[in-house]
Amino acid sequence: MINIGKINTLRVVAQYPFGYALAPIPQDSPAQDNIYDADQDEQLTVTLALEEVNSELKEGQEVEVFVGSDQRGDLYATLQTPKIQVGExxxxxxxxxxxxxxxxxxxxxxxxxxxxxxxxxxxxxxxxxxxxxxxxxxxxxxxxxxxxxxYFLKESSAYLNEGDTVSCLVYAKTDLGFKVVINEKSLGLIFHSDAFKPLKVGQATEGVIKTIRDDGKVDVALQRVDKGGRDALQQAILDDLVAHGGISTLTDKSAPEAIYSHFNVSKAAYKKALGALYKQKKITLSPDAIRLNKTEK
Missing domain, CATH: 2.40.50.140 (Nucleic acid-binding proteins)
Incomplete structure (x- = not known):
């Protein structure tokens, strides 16, 4: 079978003055044993233009090509690699x-x-x-x-679960937030309140499934908002303090950009983590610095 719009591994079955006829490799026999007979079914062949080939191809040789269709719907093979294939x-x-x-x-x-x-x-x-x-x-x-x-991607997905880490591709900006393609399979939304870093159409970013609504639609966050995420951030702050002699000038008054650059989280999440560590008496807060309490060093 020839997969239109995708990379195919095909076999040379004939040579013409203008190019090579390529056909699928029979699945019921080893690739090197039998040469496909193009006369059996001409519809299962596709032509690779002679000018695309740097060295002569032999009958029976396998070649990896992209199979496309021209303006008339006729199939052709090319050694060029497209930036996108059908279904992507x-x-x-x-x-x-x-x-x-x-x-x-x-x-x-x-x-x-x-x-x-x-x-x-x-x-x-x-x-x-x-x-x-x-x-x-x-x-x-x-x-x-x-x-x-x-038209092609659903706004819900049975394979996703809240808390899953996913890849996102921003494709539109709306009044609510940023619409994203999730794992190249489904659609979701990052609300403006969860977009603590600049986003633009065409940007790829990592996200976390925040909520799967009753209607199946998916909300995505740029950081973990569950207990595991909060605990991980608190530990990252403690580790950073230890690595820098027990003191940091990155306080709850620091710019959001500085906090994101250092911990990859929003300022709001950082402030909550500092508050939790302070309540646990693991750190001391001052206007210009955070200090690790001696018992934590």
Whole structure:
């Protein structure tokens, strides 16, 4: 089987003046034993243009290629590696636009079309980067892109649990917060109140599943907000004090950027951790410094 829009390992079954015919490797026999007979089913072959090949290929040789489709829906093979394959969601640059869609650079000679019907608002601004999902359209027999991600990715996921650490890709900013793609599989939201560091569309960041709502929608935080996360931050503060002779000038009055740079947490979380350590009599607080109590050294 040939997977359209993906990298395939195919076998050379014939050579023509203009290129090589490639076919799937039979699964019921070792790859080196039998050469696929292209006459059995011409629909299972795809052509690799001769000008793409630096050295002559032999019949029966295996080659790794990307299988794409042209404007007419005809398949072709290329040795070029695209920036995105069918089923993936990546950040791509808009390079041109027409009255029927926008074109994006996906690393191949022919740009990726995102038709108007699959575009989110303002995804025709040339030179801008957008989060694009790629799919194979059976109707047009073409590989297309979409910036309307909800057409392909769900806003809920059975595999996620609260507290899971996940990878996030920001794809939109709203009045509520930042919409993100979670693990390239589903959609979620980081509320503005949980976005303690600057975020922008196209930015990748690590997050933690904060809440899975009754309707299945997922809220993401940039830091752990459970007891495990609080305990880990408190211990990190103590370890940092020990490493610096029992004193730190990073207080609850410090800039949020300085706190995030040092501990990768929000100022609010840092202040809560300091308060907890103070109540436990592990540290002493002053306007200009934090000091580790002697019993903790």
């Amino acid at each position: 969601t990546k950040v791509l640059k808009a390079v041109s636009a027409t009255n029927f869609g926008a074109f994006f650079d996906w690393g191949l000679d022919n740009d990726l079309l995102v038709p108007n019907d699959y575009q989110a608002q303002l995804s025709k601004r040339l030179g801008m980067y957008y989060v694009v999902h790629t799919f194979y359209d059976d109707k047009t027999q073409r590989i297309l892109g979409a910036t309307k991600l909800h």
